[in-house]
Amino acid sequence: MKQIVVACGSGVATSQTVASKVNRLLKENNVPAEVLAVDIKSVDRYIPSSVAYIAITKVDKEYPIPVINGIAFLTGVGQDAEFKKLVDAVNA
């Protein structure tokens, strides 16, 4: 099972909402990965063990793994394109 990490500013609401939505999409599409919601302050620790980073905050840094737009999963706008990027990262 591959790991995808998602982080938001307070860790109270948005990251978990996105995580639950993406986990459902992964399951429905039989993609062998799961999403872990973490606090933004600890996200760097999870990068090495993850295949993609779903960001709900502005990303100023370069990451060695694909960065996916998390707001797309929150609003549904542009969700298909972002999900495809995610699946590609899992299958890479």
Next chain:
Amino acid sequence: MAHRDTIYRELIQLDWEVADQTEFFDKMAAKLVELGYVKETFADAIKTREANFPTALPVEPFPVAIPHADPQHIIKPFIACTRLKNPVKWCEMANNDEEHDVKFIFMLGFLGGHGDADGSNEHVELLQILVMNFQKPEVMDRLVNAKTEDEYMEAVLSMEGL
């Protein structure tokens, strides 16, 4: 606690006049402190969090802001629903350089968070319900056209799934 039970009539603000986001936060925080929903630390906490992690959602037909602060500043969970008289500038979530003219604000006061399995699931569901409804023109029409706080409250409670 059911979602709709965290929407209080006394926390509906209709056609508030504020010059900018800071004035909105000051006014809202003062009211929340007075009514016992948040601690004194809330005003600074919400402003700092918003500056670092903005909360305007670029949804159609209208952008909606969902400001929230860390749980330690909250006393009693709430959703405070505001319609401003005139929109104020609000930065987009995850895209801080993009500004929106925001009139509709749903301030979320949550307890719990990571590691709080019970509390967090509720937030997840609530946020999904709200965001889904923000994108329904018929729901937003009711929010636009509500003439009194009671009508606004009814419009919010009419959201599917709430």
